[in-house]
Amino acid sequence: MSIDIFWRLPTHGEPASHRSKTPNRWDLFPGYEGQHPGDSATGYSYVDYLAEIAHAAEISGFQGGLIPSFPMTDEPWVISSVLARETKTFRFMIPFQPGFLHPVVAARMTASLQRATGGRALYNIITGGGGPQQLWWGDTVAHDDRYARTTEFLDVVRGIWRGGPFTLKGKFYDVKDAGLPDPLSREEFPEIYFSGSSDAALASASKHADFYLTWLEPFAQLKEKFSRVREKTAALGRRIKCAVRVDIVARATEEEAWEEIRRGFESLDRQTVENFTGGPQAGTESIGAKRQAANRPKTINSYKDLIIEPNVWSGFALLRGGQTQGLVGSYEQVAERLDQLVALGTDAFILASTPHLEEAYRVGEEVLPLVRGQHLSVNPERVPNPSRDGAHPAKPAGSPRDLAAAG
Amino acid sequence: MSNEYFWNLPSAGDGRYGNALSRRRGERLPNENPPIQSGVSDPRDDRFNYFDYLHQVARAAELSGFHGVHVDHDERGDESWIIAGYLARGTRRLKIIAEFSATWGSPVYAAKNAATFQRYTAGRFGWHLRPDEAEGRIAEFVQVAKGVLTTAPYSFKGRYFEVREGGFHGGLDHQPLPPVFLAGSDRAALEQSAKFADVHLHPVGSIQELKDRVTVLDQLAKEQGRVVRHAARLDLVARETEAEAQTVEATFLRQRLEASDPAVGTARVVGDYAQVARRLEAYQAVGVSTFILGAVPSLEEAYRVGAHVLPLLRGERSSAPSVSQPQTGASL
Numbered sequence: 001m002s003i004d005i006f007w008r009l010p011t012h013g014e015p016a017s018h019r020s021k022t023p024n025r026w027d028l029f030p031g032y033e034g035q036h037p038g039d040s041a042t043g044y045s046y047v048d049y050l051a052e053i054a055h056a057a058e059i060s061g062f063q064g065g066l067i068p069s070f071p072m073t074d075e076p077w078v079i080s081s082v083l084a085r086e087t088k089t090f091r092f093m094i095p096f097q098p099g100f101l102h103p104v105v106a107a108r109m110t111a112s113l114q115r116a117t118g119g120r121a122l123y124n125i126i127t128g129g130g131g132p133q134q135l136w137w138g139d140t141v142a143h144d145d146r147y148a149r150t151t152e153f154l155d156v157v158r159g160i161w162r163g164g165p166f167t168l169k170g171k172f173y174d175v176k177d178a179g180l181p182d183p184l185s186r187e188e189f190p191e192i193y194f195s196g197s198s199d200a201a202l203a204s205a206s207k208h209a210d211f212y213l214t215w216l217e218p219f220a221q222l223k224e225k226f227s228r229v230r231e232k233t234a235a236l237g238r239r240i241k242c243a244v245r246v247d248i249v250a251r252a253t254e255e256e257a258w259e260e261i262r263r264g265f266e267s268l269d270r271q272t273v274e275n276f277t278g279g280p281q282a283g284t285e286s287i288g289a290k291r292q293a294a295n296r297p298k299t300i301n302s303y304k305d306l307i308i309e310p311n312v313w314s315g316f317a318l319l320r321g322g323q324t325q326g327l328v329g330s331y332e333q334v335a336e337r338l339d340q341l342v343a344l345g346t347d348a349f350i351l352a353s354t355p356h357l358e359e360a361y362r363v364g365e366e367v368l369p370l371v372r373g374q375h376l377s378v379n380p381e382r383v384p385n386p387s388r389d390g391a392h393p394a395k396p397a398g399s400p401r402d403l404a405a406a407g
Numbered sequence: 408m409s410n411e412y413f414w415n416l417p418s419a420g421d422g423r424y425g426n427a428l429s430r431r432r433g434e435r436l437p438n439e440n441p442p443i444q445s446g447v448s449d450p451r452d453d454r455f456n457y458f459d460y461l462h463q464v465a466r467a468a469e470l471s472g473f474h475g476v477h478v479d480h481d482e483r484g485d486e487s488w489i490i491a492g493y494l495a496r497g498t499r500r501l502k503i504i505a506e507f508s509a510t511w512g513s514p515v516y517a518a519k520n521a522a523t524f525q526r527y528t529a530g531r532f533g534w535h536l537r538p539d540e541a542e543g544r545i546a547e548f549v550q551v552a553k554g555v556l557t558t559a560p561y562s563f564k565g566r567y568f569e570v571r572e573g574g575f576h577g578g579l580d581h582q583p584l585p586p587v588f589l590a591g592s593d594r595a596a597l598e599q600s601a602k603f604a605d606v607h608l609h610p611v612g613s614i615q616e617l618k619d620r621v622t623v624l625d626q627l628a629k630e631q632g633r634v635v636r637h638a639a640r641l642d643l644v645a646r647e648t649e650a651e652a653q654t655v656e657a658t659f660l661r662q663r664l665e666a667s668d669p670a671v672g673t674a675r676v677v678g679d680y681a682q683v684a685r686r687l688e689a690y691q692a693v694g695v696s697t698f699i700l701g702a703v704p705s706l707e708e709a710y711r712v713g714a715h716v717l718p719l720l721r722g723e724r725s726s727a728p729s730v731s732q733p734q735t736g737a738s739l
């Protein structure tokens with residue numbers, strides 16, 4: 001069994017390094033245009049930089065990339081269709097909330113995108129953190145109902161995918177004799193990465209998801225979460241794979257990697273750090289966000305206070321929004337941790353590091369070749385793969401001791 | 408008001424003959440034989456499809472002097488938003504108008520996607536919202552979309568949509584609004600356009616009917632303190648001689664019937680280049696200044712109309728001087 005490794009397109013801006021929070025790379029991030037002396041004259045926009053990253057990722061051997069969507073970012077459907085023609089193998093992982101788009105339109109857009117890209121579209125279905133932000137998007141449906149809607153949404157998309165006719169009079173959608181026309185109906189159904197940590201989310205994921213996607217959490221906690229997801233889906237007679245989003249800082253030596261983190265951390269003001277300490281999170285219905293916050297210490301005096309396991313740092317959200325936990329270490333260490341995550345049940349990764357362009361090459365050249373990726377827990381007596389293992393015979397990634405330590 | 412000319416991109420199919428909609432150039436449909444016999448190697452494999460062809464048509468429209476392309480909505484075809492994005496990078500100044508319905512989803516999401524389009528195309532994206540059976544939904548859709556694109560915080564509670572503390576920040580907030588095309592012939596449609604449309608697409612019947620509707624809409628828009636452009640969607644059969652054009656028209660009609668293609672219902676202008684130009688000028692004389700033109704096959708005809716008809720409308724001489732000019736459409 002081989003694992004899939006994705007990269008990320010930084011729709012939320014690109015600082016020049018982890019040490020800087022300002023999204024100033026090319027000064028083309030939304031809100032920063034015009035600050036660069038030449039940008040309006042060149043006719044280039046931020047998508048030109050995203051195109052560079054997509055090329056870097058496909059050249060470096062990544063499957064493709066997640067294209068995050070937040071209120072302040074550009075939208076992944078548009079980015080994907082715009083980049084379709086100038087990429088060859090890059091797979092576009094589109095995160096979206098079912099409430100934003102009618103399922104018939106979503107199916108049609110997806111099938112068209114499959115045709116435009118030769119089958120390179122996939123979903124990251126998000127059901128929403130809730131709170132005030134949900135109505136910013138114009139979505140009035142409550143948290144647990146949103147998961148029921150997600151299930152129904154995917155029922156419709158799947159129902160019409162092969163051409164139908166499909167009829168459903170549900171709680172949220174009402175479609176009659178719907179179906180994709182030929183040849184849209186001949187495209188591969190997109191793989192579904194599914195996010196959400198609540199019970200309602202797991203129930204919905206169990207029915208439709210190919211991959212259950214989570215942020216990085218402490219390894220033991222993650223292992224427990226994956227078994228729970230697998231149990232739930234097995235009860236429905238389905239199999240689900242598990243995927244993890246991991247921010248990484250990988251350098252030739254561990255010292256160098258931590259030095260990057262130290263400088264980033266020390267550039268933060270005191271208030272930002274204090275706001276980041278553990279405790280209840282107001283204004284979110286997201287269980288995942290609460291789980292992440294619960295792992296933070298009550299006081300933070302040094303970046304070292306945020307090291308929660310070897311090579312795991314829980315302060316990434318301080319350096320750039322989003323998830324908090326990521327891997328920091330030498331190339332070998334980061335590869336070993338990734339292999340440990342594989343051993344505890346991970347089938348796919350979405351990796352990211354700043355700046356995404358240079359780091360796509362770095363990680364592609366230095367880290368990916370060290371990752372064994374084979375699913376050790378499923379296949380303990382695996383046959384060595386000469387093409388993979390031969391490249392780095394002296395580096396037995398994921399030694400038995402480390403695996404035991406990972407729980 | 409200066410005239411603008413858009414070229415129509417058929418999202419469902421195109422081909423050389425009258426049954427164009429049953430074909431997808433660049434793509435072999437399952438019921439079609441291999442285009443090349445097995446004794447001859449075909450390096451294309453399945454690496455091309457209709458998207459590659461649409462890209463060529465858009466390029467043709469750009470090179471031939473059109474102001475933009477209109478990506479039509481056809482349930483049998485590909486989705487207009489994806490086609491629009493696909494064409495964005497291969498074109499430099501064409502406006503790209505996507506036709507879709509107000510049932511698309513959340514207007515906030517549509518507006519946000521439009522903002523990304525504008526950022527990535529320097530404001531070349533526009534909306535054509537097709538008529539909708541739900542009364543007032545288009546109006547709310549456009550209102551909310553414009554609201555979040557121009558105002559923050561923006562709140563709205565209507566019959567179909569609700570937003571609280573919405574509105575964009577950080578670069579998505581000062582993007583040009585997509586020009587909104589709405590259509591319809593009755594009084595309610597005209598009233599709606601007076602308030603919410605930038606361009607109103609009139610059905611094309613007699614010149615007099617058109618003139619009457621233009622007058623009504625102008626008055627209604629004036630009451631709103633607005634100006635709405637008038638548009639017409641026309642299919643052209645333009646040839647060097649009228650006789651040739653009539654022959655093509657008759658042949659296409661027969662082919663369409665044989666293929667039992669559903670009638671497209673688009674008004675057609677048939678004639679020699681000067682006649683076609685004069686007909687368009689007649690529409691201009693009663694107030695139409697935006698034209699969405701189309702013809703089969705879209706690629707060759709974009710060049711033909713761009714070379715022979717548009718120059719006449721700009722008051723230039725047609726760049727089609729000689730009878731010896733190759734006539735792609737004449738190979739019927």
